[in-house]
Amino acid sequence: MREISSLTLVLSDRCNFSCPYCPQQKGNNTLKIKDIRDFLDLLRTRLDREVWLGFYGGEPLLSWPLVKKTVAHAEKYFRNRFRFTLTTNGSLLEKQHILFFRKHHFELLLSYDGLAQKNRDAKSVAAVKRASDRLRRLYPDGYAINSVFTPKTVPLLAASMEALLRQGHSRLQYTLDACVPWKKTDLAILEKQLGRLMKICLRYRQKTGKTPLESLNLTDGKGIFTCSAGRDRLALLPDRTVWGCYLFYDLLGHSRQNPDYAKYCFGELEGFMAGLEKGFPAVTANYAELRQDFFFNEKKELCCLCDDLERCAVCPVVAALATGTLAVIPVWTCKLKKIARRVQGRPAAALSSPHRYRLEAQRKTGGANFNGD
Secondary structure, X not given: OOOEEEEEEEOEOOOXXXXXXXXXXXXXXXXXXXXXXXXXXXXXXHEEEEEXXXXXXXXXXXXXXXXXXXXXXXXXXXXXXXXXXXXXXXXXXXXXXXXXXXXXXXXXXXXXXXXXXXXXXXXXXXXXXXXXXXXXXXXXXXXEEEEEEOOOOHHHHHHHHHHHXXXXXXXXXXXXXXXXXOOHHHHHHHHHHHHHHHHHHHHHHHHHOOOOEHHHXXXXXXXXXXXXXXXXXXXXXXXXXXXXXXXXXXXXOOOOOOHHHHHHEEEEHHHHHHHHHHOOHHHHXXXXXXXXXXXXXXXXXXXXXXXXXXXXXXXXXXXXXHHOOOOEEOHHHHHHHHHHHHHHHHHHHHHOOOOHXXXXXXXXXXXXXXXXX
């Protein structure tokens, strides 16, 4: 386990949405402030000089007092060691929250699907639109918007991104639901939508000098993707278990009889505290094996033999949410990745520019490590 640069606190598994693409299971578990304090204090000597501390859920604003107490503890005892992030669906976001985030220099990620929001939660459209407008007015440099598209909603991708730009939102991300099959017709629509999106981004760049789509702020370097979970990042879950990344809990946390549970779970908080000095060599070794050249797809085609190996990064947990097996990738995921590389590669050189949020976004989301270590 290296110096830790990213910690995620999944405050609760309660959520006021029921998004069709969300892999999380709802429950009534909620962390206590003592759990969080113990977790942070225990890791004090293992922290990097700067650490991203992320608040996640469920919906973290349902646990608002816990956010405030955690920030107060961190700022009192860790002296600016942490940079705070929070991911929210926006439905509960009020002025008081935004002013708090601005005061403490949070990086916010608003999960808002634009024109596809009605397919996610029809009752939320007006509330999340109001939240995004408040962010634009009160904290314009402190947030990004991530929109998720499924095979059903992918025809709305380009128009959604364009609408968000017209509303004044300048930092956008999109995510494709990789847990469900994408048919040939869906992939064809995706390619057309991405082509249209690239044109929209080029026009926006020519007009403003800025690159709106954060995924296009790419480097030219190549390398083999390795999952950093469990090595320089950890997550504390609402049932008080510790994992290398919260996504492993979504996959395995509700199936303790699964042999992979013991391979990737560091145990409940007390056990984690007792075993930290020994470094959990077996668990961290299991995480270290999660690298792209060890993966293969459902057709038994090895990633290490693919021409795109050094330009590809597939989260092994997201893949497993579809296939049921860690590091086994759905065939349609390979096709999604190829289409995105092909379409985005053409204008990427024209769009790319130094952008202070690219590296930060990569680190906060559990990011790829392209150094091969």
